[in-house]
Amino acid sequence: MPGLTIAPQIQRPKAPQVIGPKTKKATRPTVGIPDFLIDEARQTEPVRWDAEKHLAYEAPAKIVTMKEIGLEGHGISANAVTDPFPLFSKEAIIQMRREIFSEPVLENCRYSSTFNANMIRGMGHERAPFTYDAWWDPKTLAKISEVAGIELVPAFDFEVANINISINDQDAPVLADGEETSAVAWHYDSFPFVCVTMAADCTGMVGGETAIKLPNEEVRKVRGPAMGTCVVMQGRYIYHQALKAFGGRERIAMVTAFRPRSPFVPDETILTGSRGISNLDELYPQYAEYRLEVLEERIRAKLKEEKRRQVARKKFNVADMRAFLAEQKEYIESMLQNMYEVE
Ligand SMILES: [Fe+2]
16 A cells, blocks of 8 residues: 555655745735726626536646755755746636635735735635635545646635735836836745635736746746746745736736645645635645645554554564654654744
8 A cells, every 4th residue: 555654754844934025914905906806707697617628628738846946855856937828717717716805705814915916815605605615625626736746636625716906007107127126025934835826817918937046056948827827836945935926907916825635744734824815714724634644644544554564573673764754753853833823
Protein backbone atom coordinates (compact mmCIF):
# COMPACT_ATOMS: atom_id res chain seq x y z
CA MET A 1 0.00 0.00 0.00
CA PRO A 2 1.56 3.30 -0.98
CA GLY A 3 2.10 5.98 1.58
CA LEU A 4 2.45 3.67 4.55
CA THR A 5 6.14 4.23 4.93
CA ILE A 6 6.81 7.71 6.08
CA ALA A 7 9.90 8.98 4.34
CA PRO A 8 12.15 10.88 6.73
CA GLN A 9 12.32 14.51 5.69
CA ILE A 10 16.02 15.07 5.90
CA GLN A 11 17.92 17.74 3.99
CA ARG A 12 14.72 19.30 2.72
CA PRO A 13 14.96 23.07 3.20
CA LYS A 14 12.37 24.46 5.60
CA ALA A 15 9.67 26.80 4.32
CA PRO A 16 10.51 30.49 4.64
CA GLN A 17 9.15 32.86 7.31
CA VAL A 18 6.02 34.74 6.31
CA ILE A 19 5.20 38.34 7.19
CA GLY A 20 1.46 38.84 7.60
CA PRO A 21 -0.68 41.95 7.21
CA LYS A 22 -0.61 44.51 10.07
CA THR A 23 -4.35 43.88 10.44
CA LYS A 24 -4.70 41.66 13.51
CA LYS A 25 -8.46 41.29 13.69
CA ALA A 26 -11.23 40.90 11.14
CA THR A 27 -12.02 44.34 9.75
CA ARG A 28 -14.80 45.35 7.38
CA PRO A 29 -13.85 47.43 4.33
CA THR A 30 -14.86 51.07 4.28
CA VAL A 31 -15.27 51.21 0.52
CA GLY A 32 -18.54 50.08 -1.01
CA ILE A 33 -19.09 47.62 -3.85
CA PRO A 34 -20.33 49.51 -6.95
CA ASP A 35 -24.01 49.01 -7.75
CA PHE A 36 -23.31 47.88 -11.30
CA LEU A 37 -21.52 44.75 -10.03
CA ILE A 38 -24.36 43.94 -7.66
CA ASP A 39 -27.08 44.63 -10.24
CA GLU A 40 -25.34 42.53 -12.90
CA ALA A 41 -24.85 39.63 -10.54
CA ARG A 42 -28.48 39.70 -9.43
CA GLN A 43 -29.76 39.36 -12.98
CA THR A 44 -28.24 35.87 -13.20
CA GLU A 45 -30.49 32.84 -12.71
CA PRO A 46 -28.85 30.35 -10.35
CA VAL A 47 -27.87 26.93 -11.71
CA ARG A 48 -26.17 23.98 -10.05
CA TRP A 49 -22.49 23.24 -10.63
CA ASP A 50 -22.03 20.64 -13.36
CA ALA A 51 -18.42 19.70 -14.17
CA GLU A 52 -19.40 18.52 -17.65
CA LYS A 53 -20.74 21.95 -18.50
CA HIS A 54 -18.72 24.28 -16.33
CA LEU A 55 -15.21 22.90 -16.42
CA ALA A 56 -13.37 24.23 -19.48
CA TYR A 57 -9.85 23.03 -18.70
CA GLU A 58 -7.08 23.33 -21.25
CA ALA A 59 -3.52 22.47 -20.25
CA PRO A 60 -1.19 25.44 -19.67
CA ALA A 61 1.27 26.09 -22.51
CA LYS A 62 4.15 26.06 -20.04
CA ILE A 63 4.86 25.17 -16.43
CA VAL A 64 7.96 26.77 -14.94
CA THR A 65 9.82 24.31 -12.71
CA MET A 66 11.42 24.99 -9.32
CA LYS A 67 14.74 24.08 -10.93
CA GLU A 68 14.33 26.82 -13.54
CA ILE A 69 13.98 29.44 -10.81
CA GLY A 70 16.88 28.15 -8.74
CA LEU A 71 14.76 26.37 -6.13
CA GLU A 72 15.27 22.71 -6.93
CA GLY A 73 14.53 20.55 -3.88
CA HIS A 74 12.47 23.27 -2.18
CA GLY A 75 8.76 22.85 -1.53
CA ILE A 76 6.62 19.81 -2.15
CA SER A 77 6.57 19.62 -5.96
CA ALA A 78 8.96 20.09 -8.87
CA ASN A 79 6.50 22.56 -10.45
CA ALA A 80 6.75 26.25 -9.55
CA VAL A 81 4.17 28.20 -11.53
CA THR A 82 1.97 27.64 -14.57
CA ASP A 83 1.15 29.82 -17.54
CA PRO A 84 -2.45 31.07 -17.38
CA PHE A 85 -4.83 28.30 -18.50
CA PRO A 86 -8.62 28.07 -18.88
CA LEU A 87 -10.32 26.19 -16.05
CA PHE A 88 -13.93 27.40 -15.77
CA SER A 89 -16.39 28.27 -18.53
CA LYS A 90 -17.73 31.80 -18.85
CA GLU A 91 -21.09 30.62 -17.50
CA ALA A 92 -19.35 29.22 -14.42
CA ILE A 93 -17.61 32.53 -13.73
CA ILE A 94 -20.94 34.37 -14.07
CA GLN A 95 -22.49 31.98 -11.53
CA MET A 96 -19.59 32.58 -9.13
CA ARG A 97 -20.05 36.34 -9.51
CA ARG A 98 -23.74 35.89 -8.74
CA GLU A 99 -22.76 34.34 -5.40
CA ILE A 100 -19.92 36.77 -4.64
CA PHE A 101 -22.20 39.80 -5.00
CA SER A 102 -25.27 38.24 -3.36
CA GLU A 103 -26.80 39.89 -0.30
CA PRO A 104 -25.86 37.30 2.36
CA VAL A 105 -22.25 37.26 1.13
CA LEU A 106 -21.88 41.05 1.04
CA GLU A 107 -23.41 41.26 4.50
CA ASN A 108 -21.23 38.63 6.17
CA CYS A 109 -18.08 37.96 4.20
CA ARG A 110 -16.34 41.25 3.49
CA TYR A 111 -12.84 41.84 4.91
CA SER A 112 -10.14 44.45 4.60
CA SER A 113 -6.43 44.40 5.48
CA THR A 114 -3.25 46.39 5.00
CA PHE A 115 -2.53 44.03 2.07
CA ASN A 116 -5.94 44.05 0.35
CA ALA A 117 -8.53 46.78 0.90
CA ASN A 118 -11.49 44.83 -0.41
CA MET A 119 -11.88 41.07 0.02
CA ILE A 120 -14.62 38.50 0.24
CA ARG A 121 -13.74 35.41 2.26
CA GLY A 122 -15.32 32.39 3.88
CA MET A 123 -18.55 32.46 1.85
CA GLY A 124 -19.20 28.85 2.87
CA HIS A 125 -21.24 26.24 1.05
CA GLU A 126 -24.58 27.57 2.22
CA ARG A 127 -24.06 31.04 0.78
CA ALA A 128 -22.04 29.95 -2.26
CA PRO A 129 -22.95 26.36 -3.25
CA PHE A 130 -21.86 26.75 -6.88
CA THR A 131 -18.40 28.10 -6.00
CA TYR A 132 -17.85 25.46 -3.30
CA ASP A 133 -19.02 22.57 -5.45
CA ALA A 134 -16.74 23.84 -8.22
CA TRP A 135 -13.61 23.92 -6.03
CA TRP A 136 -14.29 20.66 -4.19
CA ASP A 137 -15.22 18.71 -7.34
CA PRO A 138 -12.77 15.81 -7.80
CA LYS A 139 -12.64 16.67 -11.52
CA THR A 140 -11.49 20.23 -10.75
CA LEU A 141 -9.00 18.97 -8.17
CA ALA A 142 -7.60 16.46 -10.67
CA LYS A 143 -6.76 19.30 -13.07
CA ILE A 144 -5.26 21.53 -10.37
CA SER A 145 -3.21 18.56 -9.11
CA GLU A 146 -2.05 17.72 -12.63
CA VAL A 147 -0.55 21.16 -13.21
CA ALA A 148 0.76 21.42 -9.63
CA GLY A 149 2.61 18.13 -10.06
CA ILE A 150 1.23 16.81 -6.75
CA GLU A 151 -2.21 15.82 -5.47
CA LEU A 152 -3.82 18.79 -3.76
CA VAL A 153 -7.04 19.63 -1.89
CA PRO A 154 -8.34 23.04 -0.77
CA ALA A 155 -6.52 23.94 2.47
CA PHE A 156 -9.90 24.11 4.29
CA ASP A 157 -13.32 25.62 3.58
CA PHE A 158 -12.52 29.14 4.69
CA GLU A 159 -9.79 29.42 2.04
CA VAL A 160 -12.08 28.36 -0.79
CA ALA A 161 -12.31 31.33 -3.08
CA ASN A 162 -10.84 34.33 -1.27
CA ILE A 163 -11.85 37.15 -3.61
CA ASN A 164 -9.76 40.29 -4.07
CA ILE A 165 -11.75 43.10 -5.63
CA SER A 166 -10.35 46.29 -7.07
CA ILE A 167 -12.29 48.74 -9.12
CA ASN A 168 -10.13 50.42 -11.69
CA ASP A 169 -9.95 54.08 -12.29
CA GLN A 170 -10.84 54.24 -15.99
CA ASP A 171 -8.81 57.41 -16.43
CA ALA A 172 -5.59 56.12 -14.89
CA PRO A 173 -2.71 56.55 -17.31
CA VAL A 174 -1.22 53.40 -18.81
CA LEU A 175 2.39 53.06 -17.74
CA ALA A 176 5.19 52.28 -20.15
CA ASP A 177 7.02 48.97 -19.75
CA GLY A 178 9.33 48.92 -16.75
CA GLU A 179 7.26 51.47 -14.86
CA GLU A 180 4.83 49.05 -13.28
CA THR A 181 4.07 49.29 -9.60
CA SER A 182 3.17 46.50 -7.22
CA ALA A 183 -0.35 45.71 -6.07
CA VAL A 184 0.98 43.67 -3.14
CA ALA A 185 4.47 43.78 -1.53
CA TRP A 186 7.04 40.99 -1.97
CA HIS A 187 5.97 37.97 0.04
CA TYR A 188 5.68 34.22 0.49
CA ASP A 189 2.18 32.75 0.81
CA SER A 190 0.92 30.96 3.92
CA PHE A 191 -0.26 27.95 1.89
CA PRO A 192 1.78 25.47 -0.15
CA PHE A 193 -0.09 26.17 -3.39
CA VAL A 194 -2.57 28.77 -4.61
CA CYS A 195 -4.75 28.94 -7.65
CA VAL A 196 -5.57 32.47 -8.80
CA THR A 197 -8.58 32.67 -11.11
CA MET A 198 -9.63 35.85 -12.87
CA ALA A 199 -13.36 36.37 -12.51
CA ALA A 200 -13.51 39.60 -14.48
CA ASP A 201 -13.45 40.60 -18.10
CA CYS A 202 -9.89 41.75 -18.72
CA THR A 203 -10.51 43.55 -22.01
CA GLY A 204 -8.23 46.57 -22.08
CA MET A 205 -6.34 45.48 -18.97
CA VAL A 206 -2.57 45.72 -18.95
CA GLY A 207 -0.08 44.55 -16.33
CA GLY A 208 -1.25 42.27 -13.56
CA GLU A 209 1.73 39.95 -13.90
CA THR A 210 3.38 38.10 -11.03
CA ALA A 211 7.01 38.95 -10.39
CA ILE A 212 9.20 36.20 -8.92
CA LYS A 213 12.52 36.88 -7.19
CA LEU A 214 15.10 34.17 -7.70
CA PRO A 215 17.69 33.29 -5.01
CA ASN A 216 20.29 35.15 -7.15
CA GLU A 217 18.13 38.32 -6.90
CA GLU A 218 17.12 38.11 -10.55
CA VAL A 219 13.45 39.06 -11.05
CA ARG A 220 11.33 37.13 -13.50
CA LYS A 221 7.81 38.01 -14.59
CA VAL A 222 5.08 35.49 -15.35
CA ARG A 223 1.79 36.32 -17.01
CA GLY A 224 -1.23 36.84 -14.79
CA PRO A 225 -4.59 35.22 -15.56
CA ALA A 226 -7.16 36.71 -17.96
CA MET A 227 -10.98 36.24 -17.77
CA GLY A 228 -11.81 32.69 -16.75
CA THR A 229 -8.21 31.54 -16.74
CA CYS A 230 -6.06 30.78 -13.75
CA VAL A 231 -2.51 30.39 -12.59
CA VAL A 232 -1.34 27.72 -10.14
CA MET A 233 1.73 28.58 -8.05
CA GLN A 234 3.74 27.03 -5.22
CA GLY A 235 3.55 30.35 -3.40
CA ARG A 236 4.70 29.14 0.05
CA TYR A 237 8.21 28.62 -1.31
CA ILE A 238 8.49 31.30 -4.02
CA TYR A 239 9.20 34.95 -3.20
CA HIS A 240 6.72 36.86 -5.31
CA GLN A 241 4.62 39.96 -5.76
CA ALA A 242 1.57 40.82 -7.82
CA LEU A 243 2.09 43.73 -10.16
CA LYS A 244 -0.67 46.26 -10.55
CA ALA A 245 -3.13 45.95 -13.40
CA PHE A 246 -4.31 49.00 -15.28
CA GLY A 247 -7.38 49.57 -17.42
CA GLY A 248 -10.41 47.33 -17.54
CA ARG A 249 -13.47 48.04 -15.40
CA GLU A 250 -12.80 45.86 -12.37
CA ARG A 251 -10.36 43.23 -11.22
CA ILE A 252 -11.87 40.27 -9.40
CA ALA A 253 -9.20 37.73 -8.53
CA MET A 254 -10.35 34.54 -6.82
CA VAL A 255 -7.58 32.89 -4.81
CA THR A 256 -8.07 29.36 -3.52
CA ALA A 257 -5.39 27.93 -1.24
CA PHE A 258 -4.30 24.30 -1.40
CA ARG A 259 -2.43 21.78 0.73
CA PRO A 260 -1.17 18.29 -0.14
CA ARG A 261 -3.89 15.62 -0.13
CA SER A 262 -1.57 13.00 1.31
CA PRO A 263 -1.01 13.27 5.07
CA PHE A 264 2.48 11.88 4.46
CA VAL A 265 3.71 14.89 2.51
CA PRO A 266 5.21 17.71 4.60
CA ASP A 267 2.56 20.39 5.14
CA GLU A 268 3.92 23.81 6.06
CA THR A 269 0.57 25.61 5.98
CA ILE A 270 0.45 28.51 8.45
CA LEU A 271 -2.23 31.03 9.40
CA THR A 272 -0.07 34.17 9.29
CA GLY A 273 -1.80 35.56 6.22
CA SER A 274 -5.32 34.50 7.23
CA ARG A 275 -5.69 35.10 10.98
CA GLY A 276 -6.41 38.83 10.73
CA ILE A 277 -8.85 38.50 7.85
CA SER A 278 -11.03 35.61 8.97
CA ASN A 279 -13.87 34.72 11.27
CA LEU A 280 -11.78 32.78 13.80
CA ASP A 281 -14.83 30.82 14.99
CA GLU A 282 -14.74 29.18 11.57
CA LEU A 283 -11.05 29.34 10.65
CA TYR A 284 -9.60 27.73 13.80
CA PRO A 285 -11.95 24.70 13.97
CA GLN A 286 -11.41 23.98 10.25
CA TYR A 287 -7.64 24.29 10.63
CA ALA A 288 -7.55 22.18 13.80
CA GLU A 289 -9.77 19.48 12.28
CA TYR A 290 -7.67 18.91 9.19
CA ARG A 291 -4.40 18.96 11.15
CA LEU A 292 -5.75 16.44 13.68
CA GLU A 293 -6.85 14.23 10.78
CA VAL A 294 -3.36 14.43 9.31
CA LEU A 295 -1.85 13.44 12.67
CA GLU A 296 -4.39 10.63 13.02
CA GLU A 297 -3.45 9.20 9.61
CA ARG A 298 0.26 9.48 10.30
CA ILE A 299 0.02 7.80 13.68
CA ARG A 300 -2.21 5.00 12.34
CA ALA A 301 0.28 4.32 9.54
CA LYS A 302 3.24 4.39 11.90
CA LEU A 303 1.47 2.00 14.25
CA LYS A 304 0.74 -0.39 11.38
CA GLU A 305 4.39 -0.27 10.37
CA GLU A 306 5.42 -0.99 13.96
CA LYS A 307 3.05 -3.97 14.20
CA ARG A 308 4.42 -5.37 10.93
CA ARG A 309 7.93 -5.01 12.33
CA GLN A 310 6.97 -7.03 15.37
CA VAL A 311 5.47 -9.80 13.24
CA ALA A 312 8.56 -9.84 11.02
CA ARG A 313 10.75 -9.87 14.16
CA LYS A 314 12.90 -7.05 12.86
CA LYS A 315 14.96 -4.91 15.20
CA PHE A 316 13.26 -1.78 16.56
CA ASN A 317 14.71 1.31 14.87
CA VAL A 318 15.15 3.94 17.56
CA ALA A 319 16.44 6.63 15.21
CA ASP A 320 13.53 6.16 12.85
CA MET A 321 10.93 6.36 15.63
CA ARG A 322 12.59 9.45 17.09
CA ALA A 323 12.58 11.11 13.64
CA PHE A 324 8.86 10.35 13.30
CA LEU A 325 8.09 11.79 16.73
CA ALA A 326 10.20 14.88 16.11
CA GLU A 327 8.31 15.53 12.90
CA GLN A 328 4.93 15.27 14.64
CA LYS A 329 6.17 17.43 17.50
CA GLU A 330 7.11 20.10 14.98
CA TYR A 331 3.68 19.81 13.37
CA ILE A 332 1.93 20.32 16.72
CA GLU A 333 4.37 23.11 17.63
CA SER A 334 3.35 24.89 14.43
CA MET A 335 -0.32 24.57 15.47
CA LEU A 336 0.47 26.15 18.85
CA GLN A 337 2.23 29.01 17.11
CA ASN A 338 -0.60 29.57 14.66
CA MET A 339 -3.72 29.13 16.76
CA TYR A 340 -4.18 31.53 19.69
CA GLU A 341 -6.76 33.93 21.12
CA VAL A 342 -6.74 37.31 19.41
CA GLU A 343 -7.80 40.11 21.75
FE1 LIG B 1 0.90 35.53 -2.95
